[in-house]
Amino acid sequence: MPTVFKLAALSMSLSLACAAQAAATAPQKTLPAFASEQELTVYLQTLAQRQLEQQRAREKMLRRSGGMMKMAPSVAPAPAPMAEASVASADSAAESVTNTQTAGVDEGGIVKLHGKHxxxxxxxxxxxxxxxxxxxxPVAAVDAFAPGSDPSGSWYDEMLISGDTVAVIGYSYSRGGTEVGLFDIDAAGKLAYRATYHLRSNDYYSARNYASRLVGSKLVFYSPLSLNVRGKDLFAGFPALRRWRPDAVPGDFQRIAPATRVYRTDDEIDPDDGATLHTVTVxxxxxxxxxxxxxxVMGPQGRVFYVSGESVYVWTTRRGRKDGGTQAGLFRIPLSGxxxxxxKxxxxxxxxxxxxxxxxxxxxVLLREQGKGDAMWDSSRGVGELALLRVALSSFSDGRDSAPASSYRALPGGAGYGLQNRxxxxxLLYGTSGQFGQRKADQAWPRQGLYALRWNDNSAVQSLALPHGVERIEALGNDAVVVGAAGSDLHFSSIKLGSQASIAGTYVRANAAQGESRSHGFFYKPxxxxxGVIGLPILGAHEQPNLRQPAASVLYLRNTDLQLKELGALAAQPARIDNDGCRVSCVDWYGNARPLFLQGRVFALLGYELVEGQLTQNGIRELRRISYAPAPGVRQ
Known part of the structure; x- marks a missing residue:
């Protein structure tokens, strides 16, 4: 356990009186920015020289060792492309169809509501x-990319709606960054392409997080930008924007972060880690x-980001230290600019x-000893003991100060694969799924633990024994539900959150597994x-989620005072989708099934099918279904 966590275990008194003192959330100081382009240039040149010196030192040691040492890369490699197969109008603002983390902060998703569509x-x-x-x-269908453009090498994953503007968020390996396509949508549901913009960025993909947020009319992105400080153009990797046109060239990019909006701490960049610009674009x-x-802000590569209603928080991590812990920096970047x-x-x-x-x-912030951030599938790869960091917003400063040891509270648990937290x-609830992969039905399933603590006081951490793993934790109003597998069955445990946490009810769906792992796959309608009613995509116990096919069905449960009762499922019809004329983004990386509750009605989005159901007190029955798929073999 890192020293700071050990100190935390000995100093766990977090006085409730501190809460009143934290009313003022303005930081004590702010990070210094570079004063000019010249100062920034000199800094980057110095970093390049240090990088070169370290490379030469390694080469010298390699020669002395007779070539037996492995050479570490002198600069951070560019992220590899993902292997294939490998945003609301006033009418809809009050009825979201997205299971968001923070009220008032919409997240990029695959389905949104605009008025009556x-x-x-x-x-x-x-x-x-x-x-x-x-x-x-079905009303309309258009390509999610610019007419006349070549979409190859691009992935279009997320969508947000602001007023009558639909923003499609993608990543283009061929054009070098985040792609934002804007479309107009009218009251009749007709779509019209408006414009496409490119933002320089590295690949934003995360198996758990989403690239984009919408706060009011502000479209918010976080992106890491790895800098090649030994390249010919020191600023080739800096934040920039261009509007796409058929004859667009790289020179069309215009920087949107001058030196005076680039910030740093007193920590020196380790050349072996590489310099990364952690960038928030509004x-x-x-x-x-x-x-x-x-x-x-300048820092090392590893990162996890979180968007509140007023700020983006970026947690950056360096490579593992000798004591086994992770040295890190926590940045608070206001959306106001x-x-x-x-x-620290x-x-x-x-x-x-x-x-x-x-x-x-x-x-x-719930912490593990070591972690690489949340890029790609890295969220599942952290290890070590756990702690809760609870720090006043007013204690943020110019980066020279460290969060005091008394701000960390050592926590039990953490062993096992796939830590979930909410x-x-x-x-704060957390637990693990137990073991990677499926277990056979005749194998004993180890009892798992769900841990529950009140994050704002010193009450003891509770451990609730569950007969299943923890694969998903979601809110049921002021209470919670935990979903996880045990053998070939899928369990739902409702959790009462009063003065103490307790298991209130259980439901078991035999021979089933989650059909979606992302947070947007779940929805609870009070x-x-x-x-209220729960909706969650499911598969057969021995089926694996297939990113090219619809989920099997969406299961609906009724919650009555935390007692869960099955209402039934709306199922997809077997269908092939290899003849839909797909040209790009032909893998459903963000899933393809969603339970939808809107305007007093219940739907299941299942690939290209939209199925409407009717709820009764005792069940759900299918009323009708449509397919909105493109005509077979037709490129529209």
Whole structure:
């Protein structure tokens, strides 16, 4: 256990009186920016020289050792492309169809609601379906990329809607960064392409996190940018924006983060780690012509980011230290464009759900000893003991200060694969799925633990024994549900969160598994105090999620005072999709199934099918279904 965690275990008194003192959340100081382009240039040249010197030193040691040493790369390699197979109008603002982490912060997803229409993003196309009144009718379909452009080498994964603007978020390996396609949508559900913009970025993909957020009309991106300080153009990797046109060239990019918006701490960049610009870009969708501004902080590669209503938090990690811990920096980057602030910290978050900016003026973060960030599938690869960091927002400063040892609270648990964590009300809940992969039905399943603690006081951490692993933790109003496998069965355990946490009820779906692992796959629709309906995609126990095919079905459960009862499922019909004329983004990396509750109706989005069901007190039955798929073999 890192020293700072050990100290934390001996100093766990977090006085409730501190909460009142944290009302003022303004940082004590802010990070210094570079004063000029010249100062930034000199800094990068110095970093390049240090990098060269370290490389020469390694080469000298290699010669002396007779070539037996392995050479470490002198610069951070560019992320490899993902192998194949490998945003709302006023009418819909009050009825989201996205299971978001933070109220008021929408997340990029594959389905959104605009007035009387659902908008879907799938396999490189945008689709609209009329659902107003009693309608269920496909309306429009357009390519999710610019007309006349070559979409090869691009992935279109996320969508957000602001007013009557649909923003499609993708990543283009061929064009070098985040791609933002803007489309107009009218009250009849018709779509019209407006413009495409490119933002320089490295690959943003994460198996748990989402690249984009929408706060009001502000489209928010976080992106790491690896810098090649020994290249001919020192600023070739800096944040920049261009509007696409058929004859667009790299020289069209215009920097959107001048030196005076690039910040640093007193920590020196380790040349072996490589220099990374952790960049927050805010674009205004209230204007027809998209304008963006970027703020960047310099740090090491590893990162996890979290977006609150006012700030983006970026946790950066260096390579593992000799004591086995992770040396880290925590940046707070305001969405207002104000200067960022930072703290030196230890450990690494699991993912974005490890963070909570609480209303009492604190940031709470669940940590592991070691972690690489949440790029690709790295969220599942952290190891070591756990701790809760609870630090006042007002303690953020110019990056020279460290979070005090008393801000860390050592926690039990953490062993096992696939740590899940979630804040629900006044509780932090966490646990592991147990073992990687499926277990056979005749094998004994180890009892798992769900840990529950009140993050704002010193009450003891509770351990609740579950007969299943912890694969998903979600809110049921002020309470929670934990979903996980045991052998070939899928278990749902409802958790009462009062003065103590307790298991309130269970439901077991025999011979089943989760069909979606992302947070957006789940949705809970409250119907009254203590009552509501759960929706979750499921598969057969021995089926594996197939990114090229629809999920088997969406299961619905009724919650009545935390007693869970099966209502039934809406299932997909077997269908082939290899004749839909797909040209790009032909793998459903963000899943393809969602339970949808809107305007008093219940739907299941299952690939190209939209199935409507009717809820009764005792079950759900299918009313009708449509397919919004493109005509077979036709490229539209």
């Amino acid at each position: 659902l908008v879907m993003l799938r396999r490189g196309k945008l689709f609209t379906v009329a659902v107003g009144g009693n309608a269920l009718q 674009c205004d969708l209230a204007q027809r012509e998209m304008r963006c501004e970027a703020t960047a 104000a200067a960022p602030s930072a703290l 910290v230890a450990g690494a978050p699991v993912d974005q759900f490890s963070f909570l900016e609480s209303g009492d003026g604190y940031l709470n 804040y629900v009300g006044q509780y 119907q009254s105090a203590g009552a």
